[in-house]
Amino acid sequence: MKLKIDHPGAGNVTRKAVQARLASIMRCKDEQIIVMNLACQFGGGVTNGYALVYNDLNDLKKFSLNHFLVRNKIVEATKKKARKTIKTDKNKRNKYLGLAKDKGPKKKNN
Numbered sequence: 001m002k003l004k005i006d007h008p009g010a011g012n013v014t015r016k017a018v019q020a021r022l023a024s025i026m027r028c029k030d031e032q033i034i035v036m037n038l039a040c041q042f043g044g045g046v047t048n049g050y051a052l053v054y055n056d057l058n059d060l061k062k063f064s065l066n067h068f069l070v071r072n073k074i075v076e077a078t079k080k081k082a083r084k085t086i087k088t089d090k091n092k093r094n095k096y097l098g099l100a101k102d103k104g105p106k107k108k109n110n
Contacts, residue, residue, distance in 0.1 A: 003018065
């Protein structure tokens with residue numbers, strides 16, 4: 001749903017505040033709502049944004065995008081190796097291409 005929030009004389013509104021207010025209006029839990037794209041207009045006083053309301057937490061996890069889940073702390077972010085580390089490991093493995101496999105570094109399955 002589209003949101004237009006009037007807050008004259010106040011600073012920017014937070015996602016958590018909008019999420020809590022929508023939860024009280026919609027009579028659901030805070031975890032079932034994802035608020036995104038909050039943008040305050042120049043001069044203040046008005047904020048536009050979007051909100052997605054789900055039936056339950058399982059539907060939210062099933063249909064919502066992963067970066068929204070991570071941003072709202074519903075799931076943990078996966079830890080990945082740095083891009084530079086992946087490339088240097090690949091190049092080290094290529095040095096041992098024709099040699100016996102036990103001499104070179106082992107490839108790890110992530």
